[in-house]
């Protein structure tokens with residue numbers, strides 16, 4: 001039996017990691033949340049983890065208040081501590097006990113620059129009409145080794161975490177995801193995902209506005225949890241991975257899909273990001289390309305599974 005420790009176990013992702021690993025009798029699972037460990041306290045974390053001696057540590061604890069840390073310096077310090085320094089310390093603790101360490105990051109480490117638009121195979125790039133462009137649909141997005149360039153403080157704090165893990169860790173996976181959805185976490189004050197918020201809005205209103213920008217991918221928490229286990233069990237090379245559901249979209253496109261699947265007749269009006277001013281700038285485009293793993297199913301299929309679950313409750 002392999003001992004696995006899941007930190008942030010009451011969060012949206014943490015609770016799915018617990019389910020996926022507990023289903024498998026090869027793993028002995030310990031879940032810790034804020035009341036069991038404070039990952040920002042290195043001494044406390046080190047003592048507790050060294051006593052437990054897990055062979056695998058998954059860190060799903062995070063600071064996710066994107067706008068709050070943009071406008072409040074104290075909150076930004078908290079974000080840097082939880083998203084930046086703490087993952088580095090956990091990676092170092094994992095290295096000390098020879099454990100595999102998994103840390104989660106975000107598409108928001110990108111956004112200042114647009115990704116390169118690839119040329120078709122065989123085209124020199126300065127072809128002036130090589131004929132290979134016909135019917136060529138380039139896959140545009142950020143690859144795992146593209147240079148990050150965050151546009152907001154939350155993104156900066158998560159990028160700091162990636163760098164700290166790379167600096168202090170040894171056997172680590174950094175998994176970037178975007179727009180997580182699934183059952184809200186069980187911790188007090190757990191945030192609902194975009195789809196849950198828009199389901200409620202659709203039931204109450206005749207029309208809703210949604211930003212038709214900020215193209216990126218959704219990630220279904222149970223799919224990400226299963227893929228995490230697969231990476232570990234198949235002993236993939238350590239490093240950075242992108243795990244998101246297939247089919248990128250804007251917020252507007254996602255709401256249209258949601259209402260279609262849920263049979264909600266509310267009118268959806270596409271608007272620009274300027275109609276919803278928020279303290280933190282969002283990346284205009286932050287699609288993550290998965291170049292290292294088999295792709296996950298479309299977010300549309302995952303959403304349909306999630307809606308079935310919601311309707312059962």
Ligand SMILES: NC(=O)c1ccc[n+]([C@@H]2O[C@H](COP(=O)([O-])OP(=O)(O)OC[C@H]3O[C@@H](n4cnc5c(N)ncnc54)[C@H](OP(=O)(O)O)[C@@H]3O)[C@@H](O)[C@H]2O)c1
Pocket residue numbers: 007008009010011012013014032033034037038039040059060061062063064082104105106107177178179180181185187188189190191
């Ligand atoms: N949600 C998204 O859309 C999204 C997008 C991209 C990347 N990600 C990344 O995906 C990962 C999982 O996100 P999530 O949405 O599942 O997070 P979440 O629901 O906010 O869960 C995080 C958990 O960590 C706990 N926690 C907070 N501070 C802690 C501390 N000092 N020590 C120990 N535990 C602490 C939280 O407790 P409290 O609730 O009591 O604070 C919460 O239970 C994170 O790395 C996040 O940055 C998320």
